[in-house]
Amino acid sequence: MKVFQKGRYSKYIRPISIVIDLILIAAVSFFVFKTQVSNILFYILYQFTGWGLIAFSIKFYDIYRFTTPLEIVSKIFRQAILFLLVAISFFPFSKQALFSESDIAIFIFLIVLLVTSFKFSLFFYLKEYRILTGSNYRTAVIIGYTPEAIRLKDFFETRKNYGYRFLGFFSDKKVNQAITGKLSTLKPFVIDNLVDEIYCSLNEVSNSYLKDLIDFADENNKTIKFIPDTKEIFSKNLKIDYYEFFPVLSLKKTMLNEPAIKLLKRSFDVFFAVFVIVFLLSWLYPLLAILIKLESKGPVFFKQGRPGIDENEFVCYKFRSMKMNMTTEKEASKNDPRVTAIGRFMRKTSIDELPQFYNVLLGDMSVVGPRPHLWSQNKEYGNRVKKYMIRHCVKPGITGLAQVSGFRGEITMERDMINRIKFDVFYIENWSLFLDFKIISQTIINIFKGDKKAY
Template identity: 80%
Template sequence: MTVVQTGRYSKYIRPISILIDLIVIAILSFFVFKELVANTLLFVFYQYLGWSLIAFSIKFYDVYRFTPPVVIASKIFQQTILFLLIVIAFFPFSKHAIFEQRAIAIFAFSITVLISIFKFLLFFYLKKYRIITGSNYRNAIIIGFTPEAIRLKDLFETRKDYGYRFLGFFSDKKENQEVIGKLEDLKPFVLANSVDEIYCSLHEVSNNYLKGLIDFAYENNKGIKFIPDTKEIFSKNLKIDYYDLFPVLSLKQTILNEPAIKILKRFFDILFSIVVIVFLLSWIYPLLGILIKLESKGPVFFKQGRPGIDENEFICYKFRSMKMNKTTEKEASKDDPRVTAIGKFMRKTSIDELPQFVNVLLGDMSVVGPRPHLWSQNKEYGKKLKKYIIRHSVKPGITGLAQVSGFRGEITTERDMVNRIKFDVFYIENWSLILDLKIISQTIINIFKGDKKAY
């Protein structure tokens, strides 16, 4: 088999893209703000710092050969909107800068258009160039002949613009005309045919073979990736850690584990909770307190221990929406006789959750995150669902992606919890400030629109 030698220019694409963006920012700043800002160089440095922080937080430059154009457009929109807010924030704090709406409008329009043009030209030119010339393709093989492996092969062959050249399957368990060799044939084939990436089905290989394969890949500078072989796994973000010289596969830490992001999210939580407590809870509390007391005996607040981050218990606060009872570990169901009349209204509008902003201020919860379950649910489903424990890697939230996606309220079947966990895990692994704002916006819309599962 003859394999075309491919060029390698991928490593230059990201630095070129960053350089183009920084040049655009500098030129536009000198052109638009020269007469409005005393020290333009300082202003440009301030913009570079802001641009870099935003790009890091939303992974603006994490664009690959398989990234869809709609995702690139979304990244450009997020980056430019947040960047413009930072640019505008410069003027109130600078004594030697004049804020002019026309200049901001010109700058906003110009930078959005130019960044978009350069980004898409680079993206589409490289795809077109790859298809026409056959350059910068990655040669790939797959270990295993499972349905998921076949789907991956089909993707390589149908999406030529992704830039993968599939060479064949290797398997000891299946015989097929597309299976070009046994596992023992793989290493010589990789070296002889300039294979760039090895995709491995974990069900196909033993632990000893996997260890040797990883060593081989690293020694020969070959990429190795793993195929999730079961629908039970919602995502498979794996990384390789080493205990001495022994490789250990584990889930990657998400962006929410990064110190800078933790600080950003905590700052947002404190700011948002203070606004809600001062402007909403301060006058709703005495009003609801009177109504709750008039309808039934008991305290205004309902306090209950819930599992929080790392499964540490915290006291969760709510306005009491039920008559006093001894079944607090039983979640509310439709037409639940324990729920009071004012309680039905509070639950329908989610007003009963407002005291949890105190939990946010105390640091027990976040505004957005996986909802804290009852301890009984936590113990039951923690043993059944593999990825359930990931929910406890972040603070629980007042609202979450699962709730705004239709998976809130009573858990009647295991499938209800599976869907909820699926969205919780997706949120944790794909967090962004924009996603938090979208979830908060959708939560507010649902409060006014009403949710049939809110009871």
């Protein structure tokens, strides 16, 4: 059984923090340099770029509920020193800017003061907020009943400001009143109680169980962390976090979860979508609208609810390629009688998908990502195909790695879906901007070359 749990407001904290920092930089720059720099807007844009690149390289915004104040101070210090160098580097190359040591000193002092004040205010406010309201907490269970596991449970219960609620121990090696259940009862308990994080004492489980547990966590969007031990963990990179002095190992998430990567991918999506809409759809849409209307009655656009990121529904747009019918949840098949003549051409060339660039602008989709399936396919394969639900941890795409690798179109057997999911998961776990460009290029080639599964 697979369940995809919806997120909290935590996902908004980093974007808000980034925006406020950039606003502070712009305000202080305008206040300090408005008379020294003739093109102040260009200088501010230059600072935004430098700040963003530095923040990405030193993980400036990777601050979690278990991050210590000393770590935050260290991040601010490194960010400030590197940003100071960026701010100074502008002046030797600009003839319209006057360099002043005092102005630079005032500028960096104000930036550090304001950013530090905001960051610590937010950090301590969230800790107090968790204590007073009990909101934004994470539920946790622990596999194993070792001294280290008990210490971790005590930490959760005594440090309420970290925002964890401990729900129980699971173990096959210990039997006492402290044990909530055996390992065989863990999965249904995690799903039924909407558990967020699973902490695993490695000397309690076999390698095969551990591998199965990792797959379960991936499929159900649960975070799994490990209490350090000497056993080897399979094929995935680990990072170490400290809950004060308690070390915890975590599986690294896909790069697509990183705020800077999200911003980069979103910026590319918006630029590419605007380009297609302005230079292609602006003249192609009226022509196709006339042809669609002439051949059959009905709207120009076909609108359908599809599962998107976090399995939230969005309205997916396409040029209508079929006659009006009541079987929209049934995917198209070869020689489908519902498809019109102009629709057959549009589907063969993928032109019917072009309105989804409006979905990209709206933020529902990305240019590249796992294709959004029908809800009926989610219900049919979500519980049958391993790692199926992982595709919902990122935005769906107009094109994807599975589509350019020959796994598009009609699903005639379960193996077709399994292969499609394998490519979707590979894309999510191995994303790069180069891979996006490669997929886009191959999509364009396939449009002109033709795809036998495009019908």
